Amino acid sequence: MRLPALIAIAALAGTLVAAPAAAATSLAQLATAKGVDIGVALDPNRLGEAAYKTIADTEFNLVVPENAMKWDATEPTQGQFTFTAGDTVAAYAAQTGKELYGHTLVWHSQLPNWVSGLDATALRTAMLNHVTTVATHFKGKVGSWDVVNEAFSDNGDGSRRSSVFQTKLGDGYIADAFRAARAADPGAKLCINDYSIENIGAKSTAIYNLVRDFKAQGVPIDCVGFQAHLILGQVPGDMRANLQRFADLGVDVRVTELDIRMATPPDATKLAQQASDYRAVVTNCLAVTRCQGVTVWGVTDKYSWIPGVFPGQGAALLWDDNYAAKPAYQAVAEALGGTTTPPAPAGCEVTYSVASQWNNGFTAAITITNTGSTAWSGWTLGFAFAAGQTVGQAWNATSTQSGSAVTLRNASYNATVAPGGAVSLGFNGTHTGSNPAPAAFTANGTACA
Structure with a gap:
């Protein structure tokens, strides 16, 4: 001394x-007390970094593999599956008592080149085989799956994305993927996941209509994921109403990939607004009975995907590059009904x-x-x-x-x-x-x- x-x-x-x-309550403890998930996208390659692992261990009760279960990671060569990274995340979830959320079975991105070269008949067979094999491998370990990810267009008019699946297989591929996932793992909840659908608009309404039709037709669907890759100060005012209208269809809803980016560098004013935005998102979820929780897309700004995709933007997560908790961390804690001290x-x-x-x-x-x-x-x-x-x-x-x-x-x-x-x-x-x-x-x- x-x-x-x-x-x-x-x-x-x-x-x-x-x-x-002194011992302090974590986000995980607060969320568990509320009966909801507070999740994080986990990169198993970072678990050797003490600060990263400490936060992941302590602050979250759900993990989703950031990349480890995507198609390029699990079936890089047709018919040859590898689950090493995904198994690492699954083992980590089991060892730490966290729910495991699967991401993702069918997505147009991070797709091996061989998939796009198939004709329609071969593509349908490959898609169903991929869904079945991956979901079967993780059966009993994954609580929910993003079965189909980002199936609707970026232009926001409610049209389907012109992916290889849509172009070659038509509208029915989504229902086919959900049926295959249900057959492979009847115990897992099956979700459709997309971005820019947090507000009531053409894109979210197109997914709403899809879910409504699936429910009427008996296509198995249990939940809708709202990614919520948001911009500072732009949490939609009708987000709660939008979540509620999906819940009224008889499906669960959840915020699946939350980050709130800003022009860098951050300052006190921006960080205060970010805290308000995070608080609003969590509060909106808690106000909807069927909202299962909120997942943030990463532990620390140090490894966020934002700067690489949006130059000049970043500082989107709860911990900064040096693992310092930002005001948004405390705002989430308060929205969950408590106050916390983040781990050192x-x-x-x-x-x-x-x-x-x-x-x-x-x-x-x-x-x-x-x-x-x-x-x-x-x-x-x-x-x-x-x-x-x-x-x-x-x-x-x-x-x-x-x-x-x-x-x-x-x-x-x-x-x-x-x-x-x-x-x-x-x-x-x-x-x-x-x-x-x-x-x-x-x-x-x-x-x-």
């Missing part, structure tokens, strides 16, 4: 060594002192020590000033402040901190006569322990 070395200046400076964090990716110790003080200014010195067993690939230090102090110029860190809340992030040259290693930083600030030390610190979103 470093407190004794600083006692001499404690009266002037205020010195704090953060205490261990590694232990830390913080010392804070006022090195000098004058009139209405002061200089603060901070040392952060990584007391965990895993190296940090980046760090974010958070604290709040209680007496209206403001942060000015910082060194060895970049600083932002929103009201009393201060965030200091690593520079490009000091992001990596080995176990037992430390980084020193500081800033000049202003005060109005009173300058108490912050009462607590968080590292990467969680109280230091």
Whole structure:
């Protein structure tokens, strides 16, 4: 501990060594108490990264394989199936007591080239064989399947997508896929999944009509997935009503791939709006009895698909690139009826002192020590000033402040901190006569322990 070395200046400076964090409720616990899912798209290749695994372990009660069960991953060569990555996700779900959501059996994208080269008869046989083989392999492990994904056009007029399946097999391929999935795994719920259908419009109405017709015709369908890849500030005002009209058809509904992107870099205003948007989506789901829950499409912005597809956009998830929980995390927790403290990716110790003080200014010195067993690939230090102090110029860190809340992030040259290693930083600030030390610190979103 470093407190004794600083006692001499404690009266002037205020010195704090953060205490261990108390046990806190997770998003998973809050969602389970509500009887709903809070899920995450999981990349099994990231489970070796301690921060990633800690969040996945703790914060979610459902996992969906991000890519591990798609056609290119499971049948890259016709008739030759491989389930290694999918089995890893299934095993992880079983070991951690999470529901497993299957994604996806029939989709026009991430499709091996050999599929598109088949004629209609061969394509239908291949599609039914793929659905049957994959669903049978995971029978008893997957609770629900996205049987058909993104079958409707991007143009939003309610027309079918001109995929290889639609072009060669016609409208009936969707019903055929659902019937094959039901035969392969009668215990799994079968869903159709799509994006830009969160509002009441031509595209969502086309899917509504499909579901209505399937129910009338006896085609097995149990649920509709609303992907919700949303843009900041654009949660549809009629989202709740739209979810409800599908539920009134006698199917479950769920938000399946939620992320809310913004123009980067993020700032306090954008993050506050994002928090409001996440809160709205979760609240809309909870207001509909048949809404099964909300799944976010990834753990951390560090690995989000958004920047690669939408240049200049990103920061769409609940944790930032450095695994710091964003305001949206707390908004989701509050929408689920509680408050939480997100897990720390590694232990830390913080010392804070006022090195000098004058009139209405002061200089603060901070040392952060990584007391965990895993190296940090980046760090974010958070604290709040209680007496209206403001942060000015910082060194060895970049600083932002929103009201009393201060965030200091690593520079490009000091992001990596080995176990037992430390980084020193500081800033000049202003005060109005009173300058108490912050009462607590968080590292990467969680109280230091």
